[in-house]
Amino acid sequence: MLFHYVTAGSGPPVVLLHGWPQTWWEWRHTIPALAGRYTVIAPDMRGLGDSSRPLAGYDKRTVAGDIWQLMHGHLGHDAFLLAGHDWGGPVAYALAAAHPEAVRKLAILDVTIPGCGGDFSQGGRRWHHQFHMTPDLPEALVTGRETEYLGWFYRTFAYRPDAIGPADVAEYLRTYTRPGALRAGFAYYRALPEDAAANAETIARFKLPMPVLALGGAVSYPHGRGRGTETEESLRRVADNVTGGTIPDCGHFIPEEAPDELNAQLLDFFAD
Secondary structure, eight states: OOOOEEEEOOSSEEEEEOOTTOOGGGGTTHHHHHHTTSEEEEEOOTTSTTSOOOSSOOSHHHHHHHHHIIIIIISOOSOEEEEEETTHHHHHHHHHHHOTTTEEEEEEESOOOTTSSSOTTGGGTSTHHHHHHSSSHHHHHHTTOHHHHHHHHHHHTOSSTTSSOHHHHHHHHHHHTSTTHHHHHHHHHHTHHHHHHHHHHHHHHOOEEEEEEEEEESOOTTTOOOOTTHHHHHHHHHEEEEEEEEETTOOSOHHHHSHHHHHHHHHHHHOO
C-alpha cells in the first residue's frame, strides 16, 4: 500500500488524523502552529487523499495499524502525541488502545467512540451514517455529483460555512473524485458495526491511561453539526484521565472553523 503523508517542523512527534470528507489538508492551519515545537506528521488515511485505496481493511483497528507502521516501522518513533478529528478520532482511539505505551497524549475532536455506550448516530440525525453503510447505493447516486454532495457537508456541518473556501473544496474534490475514493470513504462507515463490537470488547477490560483532551463544536442542529459535550462524555467512558469542553461558535469542522482556539488548546495540552 502506498501511504501519503506530510511532515513539518522539528521536535517531539505529533500525528494529526483527518476525517471524512477531508484529507490531511484539514490541518493546514494547525500544522504551522505546531511545527515550531513539534515534528508534525499528517497522513492521508487508508483509501483517502493521495494514499492508495485497497478494497478492504477499513475497520479502525486496521487503519490504526497503518498509522503504527508509519510512525514506528517507517519513521522509527517509539512514542508520539496524537490527535484525531471525525473518523480520525476512532482511528486514534484504536491506536492508543493497541499501543498505550506509545501514545503520550491523545486529543479527540468532535466525534464519539463507536461502542462506548453512547449514540454514535444521534438517533438518526446523522442520517448519512446509514446511507453510507448501504451497499453500492451511495456510489451510484454520488458519482459525478461529488461537488454537490460533498459541498453540502462542508457548508452544512459547519457553523461558519465560509471556513472551507472554494480552493479548499477544490483540493478535497481533487482526491474524492478519483476512482475508488467514494467507495473507500463509505467503507469507513460500513465498518462501523465491526468497530463498535471491537471497541466494546476493549472498553470492557481496559481504559486508556494517557491524558485525553476531548473537544466538540458547540453549535449543533439546526445551525451546525457539532457534537457539543458528547465527545467529552464519550471519552470519559473509555479513558481515565480526560479533560474536555466545547469550542464556541463552531460546528463540526473544528480545525478549519476555529483554528486559533484549537491550536492554543493543543499547544497547552501537548506541552510537558
